Amino acid sequence: xxxxxxxxxxxxxxxxxxxxxxxxxxxxxxxxxxxxxxxxxxxxxxxxxxxxxxxxxxxxxxxxxxxxxxxxxxxxxxxxxxxxxxxxxxxxxxxxxxxxxxxxxxxxxxxxxxxxxxxxxxxxxxxxxxxxxxxxxxxxxxxxxxxxxxxxxxxxxxxxxxxxxxxxxxxxxxxxxxxxxxxxxxxxxxxx
Amino acid sequence: xxxxxxxxxxxxxxxxxxxxxxxxxxxxxxxxxxxxxxxxxxxxxxxxxxxxxxxxxxxxxxxxxxxxxxxxxxxxxxxxxxxxxxxxxxxxxxxxxxxxxxxxxxxxxxxxxxxxxxxxxxxxxxxxxxxxxxxxxxxxxxxxxxxxxxxxxxxxxxxxxxxxxxxxxxxxxxxxxxxxxxxxxxx
Numbered sequence: 001x002x003x004x005x006x007x008x009x010x011x012x013x014x015x016x017x018x019x020x021x022x023x024x025x026x027x028x029x030x031x032x033x034x035x036x037x038x039x040x041x042x043x044x045x046x047x048x049x050x051x052x053x054x055x056x057x058x059x060x061x062x063x064x065x066x067x068x069x070x071x072x073x074x075x076x077x078x079x080x081x082x083x084x085x086x087x088x089x090x091x092x093x094x095x096x097x098x099x100x101x102x103x104x105x106x107x108x109x110x111x112x113x114x115x116x117x118x119x120x121x122x123x124x125x126x127x128x129x130x131x132x133x134x135x136x137x138x139x140x141x142x143x144x145x146x147x148x149x150x151x152x153x154x155x156x157x158x159x160x161x162x163x164x165x166x167x168x169x170x171x172x173x174x175x176x177x178x179x180x181x182x183x184x185x186x187x188x189x190x191x192x
Numbered sequence: 193x194x195x196x197x198x199x200x201x202x203x204x205x206x207x208x209x210x211x212x213x214x215x216x217x218x219x220x221x222x223x224x225x226x227x228x229x230x231x232x233x234x235x236x237x238x239x240x241x242x243x244x245x246x247x248x249x250x251x252x253x254x255x256x257x258x259x260x261x262x263x264x265x266x267x268x269x270x271x272x273x274x275x276x277x278x279x280x281x282x283x284x285x286x287x288x289x290x291x292x293x294x295x296x297x298x299x300x301x302x303x304x305x306x307x308x309x310x311x312x313x314x315x316x317x318x319x320x321x322x323x324x325x326x327x328x329x330x331x332x333x334x335x336x337x338x339x340x341x342x343x344x345x346x347x348x349x350x351x352x353x354x355x356x357x358x359x360x361x362x363x364x365x366x367x368x369x370x371x372x373x374x375x376x377x378x379x
Contacts, residue, residue, distance in 0.1 A: 043286050092236050093358050131363070132355060157351025160370055161326055163287045169325070174351045174368065 005122060006070075008115040013070035013123070016060055017080055022071075023053030025080055029103030038141045039101050041163050065089070068123070072102070072116040081107045084120040086128070094131035096124055100144075114147045121151060125179045132178045138163060139171040152177040152185045199316060200264070202309030207264035207278065210253070215265060215274050216245040222297035231335055232295055234357060234366075259283070262317070266296070266310045275301040278314045280327070288325040290318065302337075311345055312378075319373045326372055332357060333365040347371045 006013040016022060027049040030036050036044050067087040073080055082102035089096040098120060102113045124130045135153065137144050145155075153175040161169035200207040220242045222228055229237030240248065255261040263279040276296035283290040294311055296302050318324045329347055331338040343349075347369035355363035 041284060041287060090234055093234055093356060095356050131358070134353065134356070154354075156353055157349075157368060159326075159328065159350055159368065161372065162289055164325070174353060176354055176356075178355060 005126070006119060007075065008119055009075065010110075010112050010115050011072050011074055011081070011119070013084065013116065013119050014073050015071065016056070016069060017071055019053045019056040019060065020049075021080065022056045023049040023051075025103060026052045026056075029101070032103070032105065034105070035101060035103055037165075038138065038144060039099070041138070065091075068128075070116075070120065070123075072100075072112070074107070074112070079104070081112060082116065084116050086120065086124055086133070089128070089130070094129070095134060096128070096130055097134050097136075098124070099135070109143060114150050117147065117151045121177065121182055125182055130179070132176050134174065134176045137173050137175060139173060145173070145175075148175050152182050154181070199321070200313055201269070202306075202313055204269055204304070205266050205275070205306050205309050206269055207310060207313055208267050210249050210263075210265055211274070212246055212249060216242045216249070218274050218297065219245045222295075225297075228295070228297060230359070231332070231338060232293070255281075259285075262314075262322075264310075264314070266306060268306075275306055276310070278310045280314065280318055280322075280324075282328075288323060289327070290322075290324055291328045291330075292318070293329070307341060308345070311341075315345065315371070315376060316378065319376050324373060326370055328368060328370050330366055330368045332359075333367060334359070339367060342369050345371070346376055348375075 017025070027047060030044070031046060033044065066089050067085060068089075069085045070083060071080055072082040072084060081104040082100065084098065084100045086096040086098055098117070100113055100117055100120070102108050102116075107113075121133060124133050135148065136159075137148065154177065156174050156176050159172040159174065162172040163170040220240055223238065223240040223245070226237045252261065252263055256263055260283055261279055261281045263277060265274055266276040266278060267274055275298065276294065278292070278294045280290040280292050292311070292314060294307055294314075296307050315327070318327055328350070329342050331342060333339075348371070349367055350370040351368035353366040353368065356366045357364040
């Protein structure tokens, strides 16, 4: 083990930033529909940086073992570029759902998100000792699907026509990865 | 054309509101049956007192007020006895989707078609009144009766969430089913 479990070549997983920086970043990212509409099925609403800052202050006071939130920062410039989160954790069954968002557009499609997801899975399986990690992804999010497959996620089914947008219906996929599958992938691709 | 004044009546059962005085004691009894609770979800079963059940009713009715849940008790028409509940939750109004759940508390009340009647009334509400497009439901792989029940109503298997539950040392799949408005036939 390299002693740097939350750090990869491109990114590292960090604590939340101060509420003000989070508010600014979140408010800006949420106006990017490429980002927002890949992340959330809720119709978009724009919240001010101040509103998000206030919410974030409340969040940071809570210690919640039902979810874990990380900011994603670049190794090189220590720049805040996105987040990952493990949520809806079921401790008796060892399952969590995962979400990821790369808010800074110039870091999309270049492996930053994939590495952030890999680090989050390592945390889920080796620190939280979970058995499986699940996610929902919209059929329109091809970049996400490719990235999740690289991380070991398998498509487990299709929730047909679960979303209505832009005048048509879209499927959702449920994807999952089990600890033994993830371990086999690690063994096949040793960390260099 | 008449309005359908019987939309919450089946041949033997009807859908009705919660009765705090009568129902809480019965539901408290159901929460002491771990087999029942395990079919109801992944959360650890927890016996609830009558007072705790009443508190849960209050929260449920707050959620109903926000229209994030539609919850009904199932009662026998002949003597008004509470036998179970049906509900729609995880509603996404902008996408016309929701998730359905049913529980018949006492094993002796199962296998008489009460659940089928209740679910048909709920599906009618969901598709003809709330105008939902897609409904989901889920069942654990060790519950073949539950799976058959949903398949008979027209649901089809959409997802197998592999090994999502750990029960008595065994990993079990959760099967997610779906039913589209266009597939639903009111027979």
